[in-house]
Amino acid sequence: MQSSKTSLQLSVNGQQYTLDVDPETPLLYVLRNQLQKNGPKYGCGYGQCGACMVLLDNQAVMSCLLPVSAVTDKEIVTIDGLAAIDGSLHPIQQAFIDEQAAQCGYCTNGMIMASVALLTRSKDAGEEEIRQALQTNLCRCGTQSRVLRAVKQAQESMQ
């Protein structure tokens, strides 16, 4: 069997990459392996848990099922692209630290990306809207009540 690699352009955190990949490859594997991004995590591969979330044109999407060839015209942002150039954290990242809104932290990537997308489109989101935005993100340590507090704290600091 022949390799089916093609050359693709990808824009991640404002940088352009030219990659030689199998176009079917889910974006997650390209980000983690070709671009050595640690943020998006493999959790289920079925789009059920949210650990692999990235921003695609400011929308939080799961990268585990999305073929890389489908996102060549999109602006992709990963969690390491959220901080400012000087290294200062995005208010959501800072709020997760302030509230210590994690235990094992494996789901934190998805929780933060979903929260960033929410507050970008709806900065005054209420309780139920926040919950709805995070509904696809699973956490097994049970830190969700802290995450809800962190999102509300970030909302205040972003006012």
Place this chain on the structure above:
Amino acid sequence: MKNIARREFLLKSGYLSIGFSLLGCTQGSNAATPTPLGEAADFSLDPQMAPLPDGSRIDAWLQVLENGQVRVLTGKMELGQGLKVVMQQVAGEELNIPPQRIDVLIADTGRTQNEGVTAGSRSVERSAMTVRRAAAAAREYMKQLAAKKWETDADALELTPEGVKNNSGTILSFTDLLAGQQLDTEIPQDVSLKPKDQYQWVGSPVPHPDLEKIVRGDAVYIQDMRLPEMVHARLVRPPVYDARLQSRDQAIERMPGVLQIVENGSFLAVIAEEEYQAVKAADALQKSAQWESGTALPEVRSWADYMLEQGEKANHPAPASGNAHHAIYSKPYVMHGSIGPSCAIAVYDEERLHIWSHSQGVYNLRATVSDMTGIPEESIRVTGVRGSGCYGHNGADDVGGDAALIAVAFPGRPVRLQWQRSDEHQWEPYGSAMRMELSASLDNSGRINSWRYDLWSDGHSTRPRGNAGNLIGARLLAEPAVFGGSGRVGGGTRNSEPYYRIPKVDVSDHHVAGPLRTSALRSLGAYANIFAIESFMDELAKKAGKDPLDFRIEHSDDERSVAVLEALRDLIKSEPAAAGEGLGIAFSRYKNSASYCAVAAKVRVDLEQKKIRPLKMWAVLEAGEAINTDGLKNQTEGGMIQSASWTLKEEVKFDTQEILSKNWTEYPIIRYDAIPETEVVIIDRPDLPPLGAGESAQGPAGAAIANAVYAACGKRVRELPIERYLFGS
């Protein structure tokens, strides 16, 4: 444009010349700060870095690095429970060094002491207390060294983060003081600890050192490790535990990137250059593989009935009538359900084997892999690296064994094996199903005067401790290792004795060899035992016509139990409950010897919509001396939410041919629409020894929810999960 190929090239060249450091490929982090993975990726095939000092010596637990930084070495694992920050706090406190400046190295057979398994909420009680004593001894030793040098009295000196300081303000750095030596003296039996009233950091909510790295997307987890020349592997497991491989498509070897198919009996894995190539090849292999069907799984309608029919018989008469009360409770198999499927990396050079693993017991894994492969223990190193939260014995050890088998079949290059979601869901060892049967009678004043408790359970721990048969991979080999069984009930009896004053108590346990693979799940049998006992306490209180909280206090001998219950009463006393809402409480002392935890739950039950929404959960926790108050709160909040999920929603489903709960749709857990608000109060008792607290909320949280559901809708649900039994499946 970034040139990825060049970065890879540099990494590989670095590997050839100077050995390997993962620091070079983390981005955005301060390269001067060692990252957990930077340490873990010390890519040495030497099983032991240097001879390990005896555990009675300071340098077994605490070392001064060349740059003057202090490092703690613990044989325990960071699981997300906050081990590292606690180690930083206790060591930093004794040394007068801010906790953030202490480096912590976790379990590694090449570098740390054998502290067994990170389990049972014992890491603070034991490892942290040893580190505290080692740090105090280090402080005194370095003061004495400086005193000798300055020809002064050690009592006139103090430790600062920069070194030992005398009263004229001169500082001698730790490195100058030690002059290339380590802290290689014994920890004195009578080492004097810092007086607790002088504490700056212990007892405070110090933040966890890894969280900033996590939110920045730095390399933190074993899943993030990338070794030079690393290849990727995926497994193809049988449809059910003991199905045997008959045939498979031989053409898979020719798929793009595939390097080797590892086939040994029914152990089947594919190795490829790239991860997604391994995924695709494993999918193709899965579709083509033919299996001889294994032992059929039973059809089970009720775990309460099944455990009674299949288990050892209770040999006492039927419950007494009269003023007696009798009830039967049950729980199904429940999974750990780590969000990140288990992962390991292994490399073998035809003599030595190095495994990176998120196992809770690196030494035990080493012994077990040795038993499986025949490689002597002295030639194997197992290095602990953070993984996804495990909550007990999940797939961590199995994947380490699998990676070892693959690496041995493919020597020379590091093999990264990531389990797929279905591997974790179908093959992890579950928390056992249980049946709990209670009867009790009340005296004329409404106090319990007799109590009988019978529990049925499979064993609760099959952790590998040197027998290859405890690893799934070893059981699938052409010459399969023999599994020694799950033991008789094991930790199923945890918290089966009521922690109440009752004149006559009779507790018996009955073993059931259940159909599914089991092992330690957070709190073992305590969750189901406390669910049953504390549900039953509410039923008895009602029968006695008493308030449930008063009823518990009335049966409590221990003032510390009373204190958490009274504090809980204060928290919820003005909490209103509307129609369809209910409040429930429960209490336990974990293991009847660790921390005290009282929980309240407020739920809304909508019988028409078939919905239960936990609105709020409260806990009061007393764990003796609180090292990290926020860490205790985090563990307790998380424990309540996890327990709410177990209690309301979870059960492993299977038919006669296979486990059906292969993913999160077929094994639903709690999501944000049902997350309660949480509030936790810590009662700090710095005068008392610290007590394990990471598992304390599991039992009382489950019972508090069941009691709240009863209060909300008048229905007593005794079989779990509540949503299935309240609404029908």
